[in-house]
Amino acid sequence: MTSELIIQDLYVQVESKLILKGLNLRIGQGEVHAIMGPNGSGKSTLAYSLMGHPKYQVVAGDILFKGQSLIGLSPDERARMGLFLAFQYPVAIPGLTMANFLRTAMEAVKGGPHNGKATLPVTEFRRLLNEKMELLQMDRSFAQRYLNEGFSGGEKKRAEILQMAMLEPEIAILDETDSGLDIDALRVVAQGVNALAGPHMGIVVITHYQRILNYIKPQFVHVLAHGQIVASGGPELALQLEAEGYDRYVKNANGA
């Protein structure tokens, strides 16, 4: 079974306001897509809807992952199927160490006593964690810090990619991972993502700016405006947006 993600005519409302209005998109296995759009176009709504945030209500359409509808599945069920969301604003969980959190998440996603699989031995887990932290140029002491508590903007984004590296999803959605990062931090994070990308991991980069696409090269670029994909193309579309801005898509979608 391929880990294809198909979004079909999706309508989503948040607190009774309709945000996504008939969105269609197909992410093939191992592909890298960029979804670009101005503020308020529905980028984060799309990210949250795919992951199943309870506040984001799908009112019509469908999301298919590996041939199965995600509608009605809890976020943890979606994660265990191989979906991952790197948050734009990760929340802090005081008192929960990164290491404890990652181990719990690994067990949940990859298997442990609950689904009859062998839990990754602690030493193996540590080795893996150290390896991935090195990749992201994170100090080892990071593992003992409380999840996102007191993290700088850059640390939070690295921690998101670290989680992605550990959980090895089949489709990863990066929600404005570039926001709040200086150029050096962006490079490190992008290198981390590139090291993970490959035939087994599809990536959806959601961004306002073209900048991150200098480091993470998409095969497909889509423009999101007013809750719909209004244009799709190759990498050249991102460059065009950088040069011309979103104006014409915003106007088009307005019917102007």
Added chain:
Amino acid sequence: MPARLDIDLDNYKYGFSVPENYVFKARKGLDEQIVREISWIKGEPEWMTRFRLHAYQSFLQKPMPTWGADLSGVRFDDIYYYIKPTEKQGRSWDEVPEEIRNTFERLGIPEAERKFLAGVGAQYESEMVYHNIQKNLAEKGVIFLDMDSGLRQYPDLVREHFGTVIPPEDNKFAALNSAVWSGGSFIYVPPGVHVELPLQAYFRINARDMGQFERTLIIADEGSYVHYVEGCTAPTYSSDSLHSAVVEIIAKRGARVRYTTIQNWSRNVYNLVTKRAVAHQDATVEWVDCNLGSKVTMKYPSIWLMGPGAHGEILSIAFAGKGQVQDAGGKIIHAAPHTSSVVTSKSISKGGGRTVYRGLLKVVAGASGSKSNVVCDALILDEQSASDTVPTIEIEESNVTIGHEATVSKVSEEQLFYLQSRGIDEHRAATLIVSGFIEPVVKELPMEYALEMNRLIDLEMEGSVG
């Protein structure tokens, strides 16, 4: 009479009871004759009999507290005040009657003793049925006995300190304990001796309508160190039990005493306890107080900082589930200059439970250069539950540094979503959030107790979401 389990155990795994097979059980209720009877059975010196009778009068005169939790369910006439379960106390577990030994084995006490404790006392109903301390500590002069044996073997030491930190007139329940006390621990640590491993006492109520009134006195002589841990459980009955202990700690110059409680009474126990410590010059006293069980707990461990350089810490966790009230907190009195204190309180309420942080911070005139920091955080898990903070701060000295911070929070949808998006189911996610919330206190526990604490939190959290 074989005891029965009347109500649903509600995730409480210690709710079992075993048949009563006791050598003596006083009749229900309390009067002067019962007080005399307890003292007579124990063969106490006359001063203690007088102490008890005086305390009984004080108990009659003192009003019930009109603040805090609802205590109207405490029926003093319906309680057994004294039950002697065995004829003699064991020094090895083999000497403990099989039924009682089995109970403590189910609670894991002998195993814990073998693994990581320096000494263990086990109280069953009114008496300590087992008591033992590592030989090398006894040779250094460390005394770890049940309170009754302490009174018999060290009458002068006991008489000098008993009731000096908490006089019988202190409050109604301290008076009651002073009148009918039985069991508890007596600890003396000689100057300069450090007891590296914890000493533990375990308190078990088995009989229905039982009142347990243990009395603990810890004297840490100059420059000594001791860590005392107590745990408590009881069967689940439909009628209520009363646990009303008094704990007195005296930390002499430069001594350090840590007192850790993991209270997990069944949900039919009124837990009304008076705990107080005095810390002399450069001494440190730490209360680590974890309250999960009981129907109602009212407990405010106190530290009187009596000498310059004395330091006090109160770290507490309270978890109130359905039908439970945890009215807890702490009191610190800075009565000497350059004293310092830290209070960290973490309370969790769920399923209609109610937690109250009730604290007193007092700095008397002349205690200049004193510092205190109080942080009390409450976490509320659902709409039915509640939390209150009732801090009292009395500062009579201007040259002091005081910090006070109180927060009330809910488990946020965003936190749950974040953890769930990593494959962790909702129940486990909520448990991780709660465990993280109490982590600042749990990390102060010895590893074995930290594991136990997290396991208990897991049990409390079962079925809490959805």
